[in-house]
Amino acid sequence: MRAKLKNLTVNPCKMCMPMGAVHAFYGIARCMTLLHGSQGCSTYIRRHMATHYNEPVDIASSALTEEGTVYGGEKNLIKGIRNLCQLYDPDVIGIATTCLSETIGEDIDRIIKNYRTQYPESRVTLIPVTTGGYMGTQYEGYYRTLYSIVKHVEMNPEKHNGINIITGMLSPSDVRALKDILALFPLEYILLPDASENLDGGYETEYRRLPEKGTTLAQIARMGGARLTIELSLFNTPEYSPGEYLKEKYGVPLVRLSPPVGLRDTDAFIKYLSENSGCSVPERLKHERSRYLDAMIDSHKFNAEGRAVIFGEPDFVYSMGRLCCENGLLPVVCATGTSSPKLKELLSLEVGKAANALVAEDFELLDETDFEQIEMLALKHRANLLIGSSDGRRIEEKQGIPLIRCAFPIHDRVGGQRVTTLGYTGSLNILDSFTNTLLHIKEGSYRKTLYQTYYRPVKEVKQQATEKHPCFSCSGARQYARIHLPVAPDCNIQCKYCVRKFDCPNESRPGVTTQVLSPQQALERFLEVKKKLGNLTVVGIAGPGDALADFEKTRETLRLIREHDPDITFCLSTNGLALPQYVDELVALGVTHVTITINAVDPEIASKIYSHVTMMGMRYSGMAGAAMLVSNQLTGLKLLASRGIVCKVNCVVLQGINDHHIETVVEKVKSLGASVTNIMQLIPVKGSAFEHMEMLSAKAINAIRKKCEAILPQMYHCKQCRADAVGLLGEDRSLEFNEAKENAKAPGEKQGLRFAIATKSGLIVDQHFGKVDEFLIYEYSEGRVSFIERRNIDQYCMGAGACDDQEDKMTRIFNALTDCEGVIALRIGVAPQRKLEERGIQAYTTYDRIEEAIKKIAREMMGEEAV
């Protein structure tokens, strides 16, 4: 995973101060907001709010221009107030500053004074608030505005029996829920603010463009005389707390409570109301409470599987965090974009306790964060539920973690204004949506998950066949022989590591002697080999192209052989492009083992590996081709596996392209039913696009295999055989059976110069001399290079127990190479080189195709001899 960018906020988890100001003013009756700044601020905020609330949101702008920016915006602002009064006739205009007006140092109080002087008849109340975008988030902007409101409205400090209730940015529906609770107590209260109607209006025959409802100026004026203020926020700082202001200025006692969300915080709020009003808890609330409690119990087991990421404003995160915790749903990440150390402090106790109870691991509490960070941590902690605004949709879309949209803003669903979380009923409502989402995941996946985890397709015959298949079973590799019949010369894709004039390097090692056989010739070859090799158990079709590209030939070959041998195991290898088309036929033909080369399951990565694919006579390149190939491979694999066919997946490791993707491939193919994967080295073929690609070390390949072994069994013994291989793995006897054998010289009858080649790939001189345990012996004669044989140096051991250490390995090599003039290796140490030379064997180092290397070196030797 890439690291988090430190110097940039990536995908913000916060908005700016004026957004909070607009929200606060929307809860005041007959109030319009005028943003003092450039036009964009108001338009963007309107757009954000309009999609969430589905209400017309009119916010004015002083539309500052270049001139205003340089000479001050007084003229614009005063004109803006005038125009707003004319168009909307409001009682109040909230004047919120923006980045721009703050930076140029506008003195709003002075401008308001000048307005009053110029227009003494104007009766509109003007409430300025300092909300430069860079001074904080919408959370602070909101409380600053409430603070400004109580500060600027002329108070009537006459004492009365009412209480003030100040809330955070609640949804209109939550405000109504709060009012419903309050109405059950004999309390007179003033609610600041109250956007329950203005931001969630009904349909009226007469449209009113001015938000008429909400807290009136007259009500606000009485806040100074209240007997108590309840501020429903734990995280608003005292500096901008309207409750603190009323306490200091008018001596109104202040109580801070968490918003009534969840069992405990609703209990606390209701207990407080009950005590304060001297009225016992109403029956209705008792019933609601017991229903919520009942629901908590009913769904606690489902909730315990939840791993939630909660993001948003501090009060929201705290409330949701508490609600999750009390339901045993662990919030693994709690995050706010606002700076709030107190949130982290309070939640660490709360979530810590819940994590302990669930014997769970870590959780994260973040403030001042962004969605890049949240996404990383959501993945790290395997979250399965996102709780917040629709700003989580990118994570939902990218990572497939479901998002419960229950905070502002919600752009991609309806009903943002109707989200209810307050009180017992609201808590139950939101809890149900969490639980049901978790159930949705579980019900939609448990059959598949359990099937894939525990079900092993066991078919006796195939099991046996697999054990006797050298490519699918390690033990089989030592005992059982196979024949690859080269009947399929065509290919329907172009891999960038392949040059089509040679055999396919996926499955086969190109050799100069490969011939393509007709189905009839293939049958004859099979019968001949079968006579000679009693341990022949498998017939495979591995190219030299793709076994399914020209399916006619493959089908005919298998049909003919089956007529002569009812027991032999059929196996074929393919790139998978044509698989979905032929699965049924393959099953009918009795194919039991299929190898599919899948180098990527992400089309984007695949598009870097394949230059094009050909389907139904059309050539597709780039992403389109890659996507088609990947899709067919995976579909084909799934179909095969579902029909009980044993599937091996080959995967060529390409450095810098798919080397970090291999695990994903293995996981994916496992989920589709592959039973083994064979992670292979790239063979860089000259003339191919990847000719110069660096190969991974065998160690690195093995490390990848080891890692993937945790997912699926790995094949460690692959020899990357040729398309016409015959015999045991690693002991190719194809030359004996090729028609070219008449021309081939028998080993031993030396005609020209002989070279021992150190090669892993069998194509290229690509092995270090010291790493060799077998050499390929080639002969050069009259300009022609011919393969003689493979020599395993162990067979040149002179006596039991004598060949254990490195020193004796050299002896074995010398014994094996007595008839050779030269050794060609990728590299060779100084000491062995000297020792070889002492025995008259020249050592050459190169990285080249075998034939090319031999030709060059032989000519050089001959030239030297001529001199």
Added chain:
Amino acid sequence: MKAQGVLLEERRNFIHHKGSCGGNTIQCDTESVSGAVSQRACVYCGARVVLNPITDAFHIVHGPIGCASYTWDIRGSLSSGAEWYRNSFSTDLTEQDVIFGGEKRLWEALEEVARAHAPKVIFVYATCIVGVIGDDVRAVCKKAEEKFGIRVIPVMAPGFAGHKAIGYRMACNAIMELISKAPAGRKRRKGVNILGDFNLAGEMWIIKNYLEEMGIEVVSKITGDASCDELMHAPEASLNIVQCAGSMTYLAKRMEEDMGIPYIKVSFFGLEDTAQSLLNIAQALGDGEAESRAHLLIARETHELKDLIQKSKEALSGKRAAIYVGGGFKAISLIKQFREIGMETVVVGTQTGKKEDYDIIHLLVNEGTVVLDDANPAELEHFIKEKQAHILVGGVKERPLAYKLGVAFLDHNHERRHPLAGFVGIKNFIKEINLSVNSPVWQYVR
């Protein structure tokens, strides 16, 4: 309740009733009126709209958080490749930065992005306060280009420096800055660039398919589904076709001056416009074969639409439309499109239309039609009611207003999920109009 004034005195010249005689006298293309609740956005918004669809670019907003927050992945431009453009990057300036300057923060951000992601191009949007606090964004970008060897292009877009259309121009300058440094390539005789389509709901792809069917190669898509590499080939085209004239004519003109690429304006909204545009492109290229292929294509598609248009005329004929969209060209296309299905446009306005656009609108509309520049909600409300429109075409901000007035609505903005361009767009257009205008819900409110 006191009577609320509907029309501000200073807005009068921006509103025009087409009368029986006299020409277009509307005032337009000026600053918005303070306090009038303009529907317009700012310079930054204009620049961001145009550049944002470049999929593999890093769009870094240099400024406080708001500008980045409100523009994060809100538009429907689709990508066939990279997804970087769907992120929002902000230097998130704080009070400290405003006092001490934000250059250092920007530099560190650029350095980090260049190191971590090495994108081919970074656009740095300078927002309102950046100029005011004295950051030299150009110099920082230049230094970053030199140091990191990637393109870092400043987009000077302080919100107050005019309206959205100024932002378009800033974006065009940024594109010019990018492509003018492209290495010379082979001129493509039948290659065109598509300017001013932002691939909303795949519209760029739809248009490209038509052109390819005509045998015309699309060299560069500007900027819908664009990649930096592809943009660099733009100078190789032999013709620019300009779809969103408001935003991209300026770029087309600059490319004509600097690169000698001629341009034509096109529109793929509506049957007449789409057909004519395809023919014009073929003719502008002097390509007879493309022209005959275009005729075939048009005949085929028109034939397919015949029944639908006939049916929709029965369902929609006589209904009245109000249009309030961003640019003049779109408004003009819409008036024609409504006419094609038998609907009359009774109110039409734009945020950034030019004098020439309003002249055409004036010619197209019937007498009595209200034409507005930079309208506000109060005016829209007033005229929708006065003219008894059945549907409003606009952006998301206008949608709730239409609904509160009991009027149908068609999204014709950047957030929509349905293609409205090309022949398939006509189907969607009719479908969208019909499903809203003839929805059963209106029975209960009227």
